[in-house]
Amino acid sequence: MSVVAGIPGGAALLLAGLLILAGGLKVLRPKPFVHAVYRLLPRHVPRRETLARFAPWVVGTVELLAGPGLLVAASRPAAWWSAAVIAGVAVLYLAFVVVVRYAALKGASCGCFASFSDGVAGGAELARTLTLAALAVSLLITALLTGAASWWRLDALAWLVAFGVLVVIATALGGRRRPAGWLLLGRVRSRLAAVELPTMVTGAERTAAIAAARTAPSVRAFQDWLGDRAAGVDWRRCEVRTTSATPRAGRRVPCLLVSPRCRAGLTMTVSLPDGFPERAVVIAAVDGQPVTALGETVKPGPRPALQRA
Structure with a gap:
């Protein structure tokens, strides 16, 4: 007791x-x-x-x-x-x-x-x-x-x-x-821990950032990997933010973050360091599994199931 x-x-x-x-x-x-x-x-x-x-x-x-x-x-x-x-x-x-x-x-x-x-x-x-x-x-x-x-x-x-x-x-x-x-x-x-909180970007800079993100090799590779589910990415309604990161033993690097609207089970953010699309990195989550795309290389968790209409 x-x-x-x-x-x-x-x-x-x-x-x-x-x-x-x-x-x-x-x-x-x-x-x-x-x-x-x-x-x-x-x-x-x-x-x-x-x-x-x-x-x-x-x-x-x-x-x-x-x-x-x-x-x-x-x-x-x-x-x-x-x-x-x-x-x-x-x-x-x-x-x-x-x-x-x-x-x-x-x-x-x-x-x-x-x-x-x-x-x-x-x-x-x-x-x-x-x-x-x-x-x-x-x-x-x-x-x-x-x-x-x-x-x-x-x-x-x-x-x-x-x-x-x-x-x-x-x-x-x-x-x-x-x-x-x-x-x-x-x-x-x-x-x-070394990244500043993003601030919103509007106007012509927003339009240019979205266009740069859509043409980035990493974005194309990620959408090819998504297959049919890439249709669930809405580029017309994007949130564009500016932020910066400080790598270890490096100086602060400004970048833009482009986040399109996505269907349930999918989140996606494109990081554009200094606005250069060839350096863009895709950081995503597909059905709760992290996915990263850099250049033409996609490093996923389990391949997502196709979303049926």
Whole structure:
């Protein structure tokens, strides 16, 4: 019985620790999360760039407050304010599930730990988030139904390890991968850490960029690889943005990003360094699988199924 009593404390330690770590990463390294939020927001949202720039500070601050708040609430779980804090944490983790599911459907990064590797959200991220949300909801139910004086017990550390292993296994099964330590968090690295947030391009410059992108060898190679699904790329409704990147041991390189509208299951962005179409790179996601085209070389995941009318 005493061993079972440590379950809530172990769950609280895991959930609070992940919130503190996630919030700290967003505040210390905001750019990857800014890009993830920018890609997740619909294109018609007003002040999309401004919202994306504020996102890491808002979300990161909430996580940095919720994590320690949960640790304090675990010391007096029967108090009404503790139930309110735990309920807030449960809502936060459930909101993460919604965001990850939306990102997976859109073929974009989920904005959670995996966003720091620019990875497309999928089964692994969804399984991890669902498991953590289930722990948070269970913790809330425990707080409401029991009158424990405190959840802090020595055996809570053992349950912390057990729940960590559970999350790793769920993540591995969801992504159909071998279990590995990084599956709990995601690879914390990003090529977008040195990239400025794009700004919109209009008028004649937009028209010229679209024309240059359409004639790029990499675009032609990617569309040939897509086959019939290339008809789902709408070049008439393109979003053209300007940005820049700083390669390692290099200087800042300006480029244009041309993103045509695509049918469900397909996202596509053409990067034009200095506006030269022969150097264009296609970065796409097809049915959640990343695809890159450079020159006439396409490096895909599994070949996409043809979309039938």
